[in-house]
Amino acid sequence: MINRLRRKFIMIAMLSVTLVVLLMTASINVFNYLSTDQTLSNTLQMIYENQGMIPQFPGGRPEKPPRGQFTPETPYSTRYFVLYYAGDGDLDRTDMRHIAAVKEEDTDRFLSIALSRGEGMGYTGNYKYYVTCVGEDRYMAIFLDCQRELHSIRTFALISLLVAAICVVLVYILIWLFSKKAIEPTVKSVEKQKRFITDASHELKTPLTVIATSLKVLEMEVGPQKWIDKAQAQTEHMTRLVNDMVTLARLDEEKPPLRFVRFDISGVVAETADSFQDFAAAKGHTLEIDVAPGLSSRGDEYAIRQLVSILLDNAVKYADSGGGIRLRLEGGKKSVVLSTSNPCAGLDTTQLDKLFDRFYRPDRSRSKQTGGFGVGLSIAQSIVEAHHGSLRAECPEEGVIQFVVVLHE
Numbered sequence: 001m002i003n004r005l006r007r008k009f010i011m012i013a014m015l016s017v018t019l020v021v022l023l024m025t026a027s028i029n030v031f032n033y034l035s036t037d038q039t040l041s042n043t044l045q046m047i048y049e050n051q052g053m054i055p056q057f058p059g060g061r062p063e064k065p066p067r068g069q070f071t072p073e074t075p076y077s078t079r080y081f082v083l084y085y086a087g088d089g090d091l092d093r094t095d096m097r098h099i100a101a102v103k104e105e106d107t108d109r110f111l112s113i114a115l116s117r118g119e120g121m122g123y124t125g126n127y128k129y130y131v132t133c134v135g136e137d138r139y140m141a142i143f144l145d146c147q148r149e150l151h152s153i154r155t156f157a158l159i160s161l162l163v164a165a166i167c168v169v170l171v172y173i174l175i176w177l178f179s180k181k182a183i184e185p186t187v188k189s190v191e192k193q194k195r196f197i198t199d200a201s202h203e204l205k206t207p208l209t210v211i212a213t214s215l216k217v218l219e220m221e222v223g224p225q226k227w228i229d230k231a232q233a234q235t236e237h238m239t240r241l242v243n244d245m246v247t248l249a250r251l252d253e254e255k256p257p258l259r260f261v262r263f264d265i266s267g268v269v270a271e272t273a274d275s276f277q278d279f280a281a282a283k284g285h286t287l288e289i290d291v292a293p294g295l296s297s298r299g300d301e302y303a304i305r306q307l308v309s310i311l312l313d314n315a316v317k318y319a320d321s322g323g324g325i326r327l328r329l330e331g332g333k334k335s336v337v338l339s340t341s342n343p344c345a346g347l348d349t350t351q352l353d354k355l356f357d358r359f360y361r362p363d364r365s366r367s368k369q370t371g372g373f374g375v376g377l378s379i380a381q382s383i384v385e386a387h388h389g390s391l392r393a394e395c396p397e398e399g400v401i402q403f404v405v406v407l408h409e
Contacts, residue, residue, distance in 0.1 A: 270289065
């Protein structure tokens, strides 16, 4: 239980940290991309507003510089070219003075891109373009070389993701190292509760034994009395509750006292279920047993017998009058599946998960009649969890409840 609590704490903490780091990394990269894209857009707009040129200021930075990150070096460091053409695709002239990577013979390809994309801004390869109308059926297409900017964006994204991954790993190591300290108060509280239950149970066993023995002696001396019978019934009731509490406390230990060996689970389930035939018949129920032969599993044989007994005892006690009970064992993919089903009118399907809560009884008046404590299914769940399996309650059809146990190899 403690290891399970620690793993859950680490998982929640890591999930939270990972989401925050990823969100932060994504936000930074999006901001970086939008900032770079805006700068490129401003440069294209500046070239358009200056008739296909970047203005030069020999005296240094002007009092009112053009929009964007403009410096006196901008006209010399910016690589671009301009195409002037008609709406029908006829190229009027080109300005290739500010770029060396594109030749005159490449203009047809870029002209096709401008014609197909239409007016507006966009990207093509390592270029950002701006197509705009400059007259009647006359257009200008500006292609700005942004290879350095795009490479910078990709490099920044890669580095930021790498740093984020390293940070997540470091946080995981720190959380793993300090998680034991973080959950220590909870662990101590749980340990105190388990110790209290165990100690109280052992302390109660002696007086209960004395009371039961005294009642038997008293009955021998004075004869049968209804008051003695009631006291004996309550003593037996209390004794079963104490034993169940001790069982729960032991199963909740970090290493439950279970002996795992490979055994014939088909034989164990069939034998245990067969012993309930008379009990079910006495309560007015039929018990159908469908056990696939030859199945084996690794686990504690006694605990599995107890598991089957709890499920069948629960089915017999809470099945509708005259209803049939079915137990089935079948092989799955690297697992065995055990299930019990019985009719149960008025079943609240929204409360199925609560059936495994300790001392939870949906129908308290009926529980008093059956003598249930509301801990049997909790013990069953603890046994299944100790075997690294799963137990669930479901309603396959209206008025029928089914418990399904999956035990993995």
